[in-house]
Amino acid sequence: MDPLKQKFIDKASALKAEIKSLLREHGSKKVDEVVLSQVFGGARGIKMMIWETSNLDPVKGIRFRGYSIPELKELLPTRPGGKEPLPEGLFWLMLVGEIPTEEEVKWLSQQWTNRSNVPEHVFRVLDSLPVETHPMTQFVMAISALQTESCFARRYDEGIHKSEYWDPTYEDAMNLIARLPRIAAYIYRRTYFNGDHIPPDISQDWAGNFGHMLGIENDEFKSLMRLYMTIHADHEGGNASAHTVHLVGSTLSDPYLSFAAGMGALAGPLHGLANQEVIKFIFRMLDALGTETPSKEQIADYVQTTLSRGQVIPGYGHAVLRQPDPRFMAQKAFAEDYLQDSDIVQVVWNLFEVVPPILQSLGKVKNPWPNVDAHSGALLVHYGLKQYSYYTVLFGVSRALGVMAALCWSRALGLPLERPKSVTTKWVKEFIAEQ
Numbered sequence: 215m216d217p218l219k220q221k222f223i224d225k226a227s228a229l230k231a232e233i234k235s236l237l238r239e240h241g242s243k244k245v246d247e248v249v250l251s252q253v254f255g256g257a258r259g260i261k262m263m264i265w266e267t268s269n270l271d272p273v274k275g276i277r278f279r280g281y282s283i284p285e286l287k288e289l290l291p292t293r294p295g296g297k298e299p300l301p302e303g304l305f306w307l308m309l310v311g312e313i314p315t316e317e318e319v320k321w322l323s324q325q326w327t328n329r330s331n332v333p334e335h336v337f338r339v340l341d342s343l344p345v346e347t348h349p350m351t352q353f354v355m356a357i358s359a360l361q362t363e364s365c366f367a368r369r370y371d372e373g374i375h376k377s378e379y380w381d382p383t384y385e386d387a388m389n390l391i392a393r394l395p396r397i398a399a400y401i402y403r404r405t406y407f408n409g410d411h412i413p414p415d416i417s418q419d420w421a422g423n424f425g426h427m428l429g430i431e432n433d434e435f436k437s438l439m440r441l442y443m444t445i446h447a448d449h450e451g452g453n454a455s456a457h458t459v460h461l462v463g464s465t466l467s468d469p470y471l472s473f474a475a476g477m478g479a480l481a482g483p484l485h486g487l488a489n490q491e492v493i494k495f496i497f498r499m500l501d502a503l504g505t506e507t508p509s510k511e512q513i514a515d516y517v518q519t520t521l522s523r524g525q526v527i528p529g530y531g532h533a534v535l536r537q538p539d540p541r542f543m544a545q546k547a548f549a550e551d552y553l554q555d556s557d558i559v560q561v562v563w564n565l566f567e568v569v570p571p572i573l574q575s576l577g578k579v580k581n582p583w584p585n586v587d588a589h590s591g592a593l594l595v596h597y598g599l600k601q602y603s604y605y606t607v608l609f610g611v612s613r614a615l616g617v618m619a620a621l622c623w624s625r626a627l628g629l630p631l632e633r634p635k636s637v638t639t640k641w642v643k644e645f646i647a648e649q
């Protein structure tokens with residue numbers, strides 16, 4: 215058995231036994247109380263799911279196995295001489311809870327290269343779609359087409375014992391992650407470069423090769439890809455894409471179909487599509503104001519007009535966070551290092567000053583601060599990746615790392631079908647009458 219797989223099942227078996235005895239003793243302890251406004255309000259804050267790979271604190275932000283993004287920048291292996299962590303290292307950490315060595319990360323990079331072959335029919339499915347099909351739609355269809363390769367679906371069909379579900383889940387997770395950059399790059403090149411595809415360079419790491427296949431041969435951009443793929447990977451289990459993968463996976467639908475479903479959730483403008491919406495918002499604002507370098511007053515007026523039209527300010531607000539998103543701050547730090555002089559980055563920084571007090575003044579927005587999507591587009595535009603309809607695909611490739619590691623845990627721990635209870639408003643009225 216490969217060393218990562220062995221490490222994973224050793225850790226998961228130990229935790230499974232621990233959970234069993236923990237539940238035997240404490241299974242009836244109350245962990246939360248649900249009020250009616252939460253039932254009508256998108257289940258905000260209700261503790262109802264196990265997610266081992268990361269945890270989100272409203273103030274401190276995301277912690278991957280307890281580590282903050284600045285800590286990961288210090289601790290995870292990088293390319294020789296590089297500053298940004300390799301996403302391979304984050305996947306290792308999320309899957310087995312240990313910071314990997316450089317050797318282990320190299321091994322994982324090689325594994326993903328070995329597993330990266332995409333069957334021809336997936337490209338044929340993509341080529342059959344109108345070229346103007348939204349890249350996220352193409353992404354979902356390509357992942358669904360790739361489901362023919364699912365080890366989990368095949369083993370289930372053959373009659374696998376439930377104690378072994380984790381094994382083909384791990385194989386599917388590794389194969390899917392390995393193949394995603396090729397698929398995503400294919401979508402980019404077919405949509406915007408007339409199908410002028412770039413073959414993989416197997417000497418590069420996972421994110422570096424992705425940058426190469428996109429066609430942006432720039433070392434700084436590849437560093438950005440490593441950072442981008444690391445910080446977008448996981449945001450605990452309750453966000454819409456992660457939760458969808460978890461829910462669909464709980465039916466024992468295989469990892470490919472579960473991930474495709476999750477990407478449907480990521481494609482919503484209140485979630486991952488916000489990264490395209492932010493840059494669209496900025497481009498439209500610059501167009502409307504007739505300048506590349508608007509003043510803070512001009513930006514404030516434009517923001518107010520947007521709000522008065524009943525639209526949200528994309529890239530701002532969050533269902534859990536109550537401070538500037540550390541993922542926004544990590545991208546800002548990258549921009550401070552590499553692209554201080556970029557006009558579009560300056561617009562993002564000015565929005566960071568202007569938007570929070572305006573949102574605060576509305577009196578209803580719980581978090582006026584920027585989220586991850588407020589910064590990513592400006593960095594991509596700087597390096598020439600201006601086709602913003604594509605941005606959510608980048609987010610999706612990264613998100614696979616977290617949700618696939620978490621899916622391995624769900625199957626290894628034997629988590630059951632997820633099935634919360636719904637009620638009707640009639641039931642609510644009767645419930646109130648009985649109080």
Ligand code: CMX
Pocket residue numbers: 453483484485486487488525526527528529530531532533534573578579580581585586587
């Ligand atoms: N601009 C304008 N209004 C906003 C707002 C924003 N950026 N963020 C929240 N609000 C409004 C809500 O629309 C809501 O208004 P109504 O009561 O009139 O419906 C009110 O403030 C309260 O909302 P909230 O409790 O603060 O926020 P929610 O938990 O309901 O929603 C989120 C969170 C992210 C959907 C919301 O902040 C939003 O729409 N932001 C813009 C879209 C965005 O950036 N999404 C990306 C999030 C990160 C990601 O998943 O990738």
